[in-house]
Amino acid sequence: MIRFITVIAILVCSLSLFGWNSTYLTYTLTGNSKWKVTQDAYVVSEVLFADYDLYYPEDIFIKDGKMYIADSGNARIVVFDLETREIETIGDFSLWMPTGVFVSDRFIYVADPGTSEVVVFDKKGKEISRIGRPKNILFGEYGNFIPRKLVVDKRGNLYIVSEGSSEGIIQLDINGEFLGYFGANRVWIGFLDKFIDLFYTEEQKSVFLSRIPKPFTNIAIDDRGLIYTLTQNENGNAIKKHNTLGNNILSKSKSNQMVDEPNFTDITITGDGRILALTETGLIYEYDPEGNLIFSFGGRAISTERFGLFSVASGIACDEEGKIYVLDKERGLVHVFNPTEYTNILHEALNLYINGKYLESKETWQKVMTYDGYLRIAHYGLGKAYFQSGEFEKAAVHFKEAYAKAEYSDAYWELRNAFIQKHMGLFLLVFVIVFFLFTVLSRMRSKKSNAFRISIKSRLVRDVLYVKNMLRHPLDTFYYLKSGDHGSVLSATILYLIFFIVVLLDYFGRSFIFNLNVSDRSVAFVLLTTSGITVLWVFSNWLLSSINDGMGTLKDVYIFTSYSFAPYILFQPLVIMLTYILTYNEEFLVDFISFINIGWSFVMLFTGVKEVHDYDIKGTVKNFLLTLGWIFVMILVISIVYMLWDQLIDTVYSIIQEVLYRAR
Structure with a gap:
């Protein structure tokens, strides 16, 4: 009886360790872009604010061990200390409808579309200033300034997503002066549009054709100051990583577009550069810094409330330990996801790869492969490691599994070059023999052409060869x-x-x-x-x-x-x-x-x-x-x-x- 109870206890502990709280499946991509269920990447450790009245919260941000939530329905910013579990509020009587929050080393910035202002607080919650509509003539008389999301760089410049603004991200300096628009979306014009241009008047084009760039819906910034944006209903190009000129450096070819969703609602960047994107339906997509998909997990709670599933997801953040915090707008909850051992090993391998330490990452990638032998990014990392060490045949195998054609071609070139050098004498001998036989037969045929003419009696064969x-x-x-x-x-x-x-x-x-x-x-x-x-x-x-x-x-x-x-x-x-x-x-x-x-x-x-x-x-x-x-x-x-x-x-x-x- 004691042994039976011991076995049951071990099983219960094992289930809790290996994802008892995982009410969803984790998916990844194989080399040929097929979705596949993989090991659990994250498990839900807890759900916060079950006994607190968050009302339609819109955004979440984590900085220095504190969580900041834009509690839009209650017109305030909720500050939650992750260590002491104490809760404070900011802006109870000065905010109208906060939908975005960003925290720098000194200030708390809040995007409030209710007042059409960005409200700045110090770390103690005291209001410092309000930044309203830019008065610069370059901003335009009819330019939209309804701040919904924002980030701030290390120089204090503000990047604001304004509701309905198709010109791009509004960029202001530390004093609120307008610096210009940043990284606007482009309008794709297809063959039909170009054809219509030939026949429609300008008035008809304005009525029948919508050529206004899609507005950005959210924004994030990494530790290097690079800006990331979200655009809804933008297949293959929903996430953009902008350089200092505003150009997208995650841009892929049509054959290698990013795997994304049309209803992304929030985005955050981890300390090591990974991209986490959240859909309104609760799906969480994790990418490496180059935009390659690593995992997809989460989902929507349809009939019952379950940990890790959401009614309407609205915000995502990540702390220094790699925990992911996801905000459920409708239920006013925050779900906390802890990375599994599998994910920690993968992140370790990925960090080595990103820093160019391909040889050092080989052993770690091999550990990742013990969890999932089909993971595309693991095959790619191993291919890079083997290529760096000169093991081109093994590198080619893994590049092929990762469907990395250019890298496979580089490995194949090395193999082909070695093969040619090894058998160069044989190739020259064969070439000389073939050339000699061709010359001799050509001369013999010119002298006795009839002797070498093959007579084909079948009419059908002659007709086919007549081609x-x-x-x-x-x-x-x-x-x-x-x-x-x-x-x-x-x-x-x-x-x-x-x-x-x-x-x-x-x-x-x-x-x-x-x-x-x-x-x-x-x-x-x-x-x-x-x-x-x-x-x-x-x-x-x-x-x-x-x-x-x-x-x-x-x-x-x-x-x-x-x-x-x-x-x-x-x-x-x-x-x-x-x-x-x-x-x-x-x-x-x-x-x-x-x-x-x-x-x-x-x-x-x-x-x-x-x-x-x-x-x-x-x-x-x-x-x-x-x-x-x-x-x-x-x-x-x-x-x-x-x-x-x-x-x-x-x-x-x-x-x-x-x-x-x-x-x-």
Whole structure:
């Protein structure tokens, strides 16, 4: 009995240590950007202010062991000592609706949109000054000054997020003088917007087009004085890290955008530069200083109140020990998250990596891998460590797991260089032998050409191999295809199959460095898209040529189109093989040769239209453009039908039901 009780006690203690209070899951990203449940990153240790009447608190800030809360509904700042647990209040009779609070070494700054002022207190809670709307003529007569959030740098300059201000962050000096706007968002103008510009008047553009930059919704500052901002509904660019010029230095390419949420509500920066962002629904995203996602955890309490889940989250802060404090606006609570051992080890490895101590971080990253072997950032850190130590093969393995193409390419370059140097003599010997054999065979063939000519009796095989003639004699080839001397429906069908195989290899068969990032596309999708466009081309070109006195039949169009793909069919496989030899720095060769192959095929297609339909240049251009235009229209119609398919089915079903009902 005693042993049984002891075992139960051990189990209870173990559950409390390993996340008994964890009512949520922690997620991370694998190398191929797939979400995965990982070890608990944080566990809730306590919930504060359960017996205190916080009313719609909007912001939270931690400084020197004290927590400052903008208790908006009660029009005050609540100061909570994290060590003594004593509570004080500031601004009870001078604030109207505080929504932002920032604490420097000397002062407490409060953004109060109720009075449209920034109110400054000393550390004892005595009001020092009020900073209102700037009177500088550069600020503008109609500029918005409704402070909601703010930060202050070490020089005393204020950076203010004003409600509805699309010009950017309002920057004031220590005396409240306007210094200018900082880091405004940009307006993205797409192809449709540029197209509309050609036809709309300025008045119509002002009515139908909204080209006002999105306003910032929150702001933070790190120990180095760099400004961070949040913008809601800004996919892939919601978080910005601004340099001194206001430019975003977290900017990523489209293929490597930050993982974010459209409803971020607050942001804070830890002492070691990690970024913590909070959504209104209670999700907490943790990033490294470069904007790479580490964890995502938390969430919304839907039916019951549970630790670590929120009704409406509004603020986040972090203390020197790495604890995270999250403010629940609706319930007036602060949830305290403690980092687990797993997280502490990861942070240690990350700090070593950030400081450039790649070799020193290797052992720590290996400890992290014992907790989660799929963590992208751990593979990346290990790859850097192995690369630094000259273990390029291991570095390449981890860079590939982290999906870090550029770094993988660097490791592969080192491996390729070592391989070439080791086998240089063998390469030279093979080159000399091949060159000698090629020279001898060329001379023998020139003397006895008939002896080396292979006779192919199968008409089908000859027709398929006839595709090579397209490269040297395209005009003659199209002539003989149309006359029926060469080519057939069956040979054309075989060429189409080969073409589709090459397309699939081009999409899915390239090396890791040059793959096209099409993990969201299936073989069936690529095959259906390619074959669909090809079918649309054949029928559209035939129909339009029939209307415009073209001489080619449907069979002619079907055959010449397949032979027009000759450059792509014959040379693109060489490009695919090159991707396994070249590195990222030689990417231009792959792109250039691919462009040549595709462009050459289009030239062949254009020539085929001219020769088969017996058009002049003007007629060929007209037919070619009309065919492409008709294909675009058909794709547009098919897309609309596809999007409205459910409504169409419901409509048809309703009509049938109505007919059956009336037939009774």
